[in-house]
Amino acid sequence: MASKQAEKKKDATGGKAARGTDGAERVFIFDTTLRDGEQSPGCSMNLEEKLQVAHVLEEMGVDVIEAGFPIASKGDFEAVQAVAAAVKASRVAGLARATRKDIDRAAEALKGAATPRIHTFISTSPLHMKFKLQMEPEDVHQAVVDSVGHARNLCDDVEWSPEDGTRTEHDFLCRCVESAIKAGAGTINIPDTVGYTIPEEFHALIAMLKNRVPNIDKAVISVHCHNDLGLGVANSLAAVQAGARQVECTVNGIGERAGNAAMEEVVMALRTRHDAMPYTTGVKTEMITKASRLVSTITGFSVQPNKAIVGANAFAHESGIHQDGMLKNAETYEIMTPESVGLSRSTLVMGKHSGRHAFKSKLEELGFSLNDNEIQDAFLRFKDLADAKKDVYDEDIIALVDDAVLRHNDRLRFVSLQVVCGSKGPQTAELEMEIDGAAKTAKAEGNGPVDATFAAISQLFPHTASLQLYQVHAVTEGTDAQAEVTVRLEEAGKTVNGQGADHDTLVASARAYINALNKLLVKREKTAPQVMSA
Ligand code: KIV
Numbered sequence: 001m002a003s004k005q006a007e008k009k010k011d012a013t014g015g016k017a018a019r020g021t022d023g024a025e026r027v028f029i030f031d032t033t034l035r036d037g038e039q040s041p042g043c044s045m046n047l048e049e050k051l052q053v054a055h056v057l058e059e060m061g062v063d064v065i066e067a068g069f070p071i072a073s074k075g076d077f078e079a080v081q082a083v084a085a086a087v088k089a090s091r092v093a094g095l096a097r098a099t100r101k102d103i104d105r106a107a108e109a110l111k112g113a114a115t116p117r118i119h120t121f122i123s124t125s126p127l128h129m130k131f132k133l134q135m136e137p138e139d140v141h142q143a144v145v146d147s148v149g150h151a152r153n154l155c156d157d158v159e160w161s162p163e164d165g166t167r168t169e170h171d172f173l174c175r176c177v178e179s180a181i182k183a184g185a186g187t188i189n190i191p192d193t194v195g196y197t198i199p200e201e202f203h204a205l206i207a208m209l210k211n212r213v214p215n216i217d218k219a220v221i222s223v224h225c226h227n228d229l230g231l232g233v234a235n236s237l238a239a240v241q242a243g244a245r246q247v248e249c250t251v252n253g254i255g256e257r258a259g260n261a262a263m264e265e266v267v268m269a270l271r272t273r274h275d276a277m278p279y280t281t282g283v284k285t286e287m288i289t290k291a292s293r294l295v296s297t298i299t300g301f302s303v304q305p306n307k308a309i310v311g312a313n314a315f316a317h318e319s320g321i322h323q324d325g326m327l328k329n330a331e332t333y334e335i336m337t338p339e340s341v342g343l344s345r346s347t348l349v350m351g352k353h354s355g356r357h358a359f360k361s362k363l364e365e366l367g368f369s370l371n372d373n374e375i376q377d378a379f380l381r382f383k384d385l386a387d388a389k390k391d392v393y394d395e396d397i398i399a400l401v402d403d404a405v406l407r408h409n410d411r412l413r414f415v416s417l418q419v420v421c422g423s424k425g426p427q428t429a430e431l432e433m434e435i436d437g438a439a440k441t442a443k444a445e446g447n448g449p450v451d452a453t454f455a456a457i458s459q460l461f462p463h464t465a466s467l468q469l470y471q472v473h474a475v476t477e478g479t480d481a482q483a484e485v486t487v488r489l490e491e492a493g494k495t496v497n498g499q500g501a502d503h504d505t506l507v508a509s510a511r512a513y514i515n516a517l518n519k520l521l522v523k524r525e526k527t528a529p530q531v532m533s534a
């Protein structure tokens with residue numbers, strides 16, 4: 001029985017070749033942007049947004065998409081259900097604690113998936129067992145056996161994680177891993193939950209498991225590294241070199257606290273340093289930029305300019321010496337090409353004479369795949385912008401499309417804004433909005449034009465949320481640059497970020513505030529589970 005189960009477990013690792021087309025050993029990419037990523041403070045995605053991200057992840061060749069934590073809320077359950085129904089090429093995973101209720105709920109949400117995976121976990125470190133779970137190690141071990149066994153009865157593909165794995169005693173870790181595999185887990189994921197480990201130590205931990213757990217060859221070893229010390233990617237790669245064959249990661253590295261290992265960094269490190277790490281992934285790296293922008297827009301988490309792979313400066317060469325070298329041979333200062341991550345070198349600038357056709361080609365070149373209505377909406381916004389701004393750059397178009405297209409499910413919509421401002425007060429804002437389809441207008445005074453604008457929004461849509469952050473940044477250079485505004489709101493301990501872009505800073509501010517309120521409405525629908533610590 002045990003060996004039959006083991007054979008089945010091997011299939012459950014993806015049914016995909018363990019080698020890539022180049023013969024190199026395959027590393028499976030398990031993306032948890034929609035689960036661990038969405039747990040970042042201030043980050044929330046509605047169902048439609050989660051589906052958009054899931055489609056891009058599927059298209060880019062991610063092996064497993066962790067779509068959420070079904071027991072956490074009705075919204076999470078429905079999102080996992082929707083992703084499970086929509087995604088066919090990637091496995092879809094749902095997270096569950098080690099209880100029958102959690103596991104049943106995950107199985108229920110994953111019912112429609114072509115290839116479902118239940119990911120169940122329990123803490124195994126002395127600290128977590130004593131203070132968080134208040135359970136004896138023996139009882140935790142029994143919960144491992146019971147939870148994995150129960151999950152395996154409901155789903156062929158089960159992954160098990162010992163939470164706080166890197167601070168777990170080795171003997172106990174080995175015992176739990178062995179029992180989880182015996183009970184039916186096909187993937188054993190070792191989380192560095194608190195981002196505490198360092199590469200050499202993590203390499204040794206994976207090697208230790210490979211040496212000491214007798215049935216370890218019946219499962220795929222996975223790793224899940226948080227980035228509290230900035231070592232998430234380095235630790236993941238060290239683990240791969242020790243024998244891990246699945247890496248859990250998120251787009252742009254979003255996730256709890258300092259985030260998770262960034263998917264784009266793991267994938268590009270394996271691709272660029274294939275000489276030192278002869279492993280391959282199934283990810284189409286040319287889609288990295290598109291995925292990064294989508295996640296950044298939806299979550300409102302901007303990517304720092306110097307962020308590896310996807311930062312605005314990642315392929316920019318400012319100094320004269322570097323530019324000179326680049327002109328002679330790009331390899332002098334470029335270890336990977338911009339094209340390999342989906343950036344084009346084209347600098348085609350658009351202006352008010354550019355037509356719909358050129359605009360459409362530009363959108364395609366930038367990696368957007370929009371339907372006709374979306375293209376039309378974006379084109380109208382582009383025309384307005386081109387009237388106000390001589391040259392429209394790629395960055396402008398990206399900001400504009402993100403703003404125009406990704407908001408079509410919102411309950412609150414910006415329509416127009418007229419502001420009176422200057423040194424002779426009072427500053428006033430006259431705002432028109434649509435709320436659930438009905439047009440509404442308000443006029444408000446404030447301590448400055450931004451305050452007046454936000455007061456007008458509050459008049460039309462009264463709320464108790466408080467403003468935590470108001471940030472403006474110019475998308476390009478020059479005084480006619482578009483403004484991209486981020487607004488952070490907090491209500492009853494829940495934080496959301498909204499973004500808005502426009503060549504008028506106040507309009508961008510109103511759009512950002514309204515976007516944040518829309519996200520808050522989505523958040524309100526969610527109810528917190530009793531103990532949530534993944
Ligand atoms: O960080 C963690 O330990 C987790 C587990 C649920 C894998 O997210």
Ligand code: ZN
Pocket residue numbers: 036191193224226256534
């Ligand atoms: Zn995590």
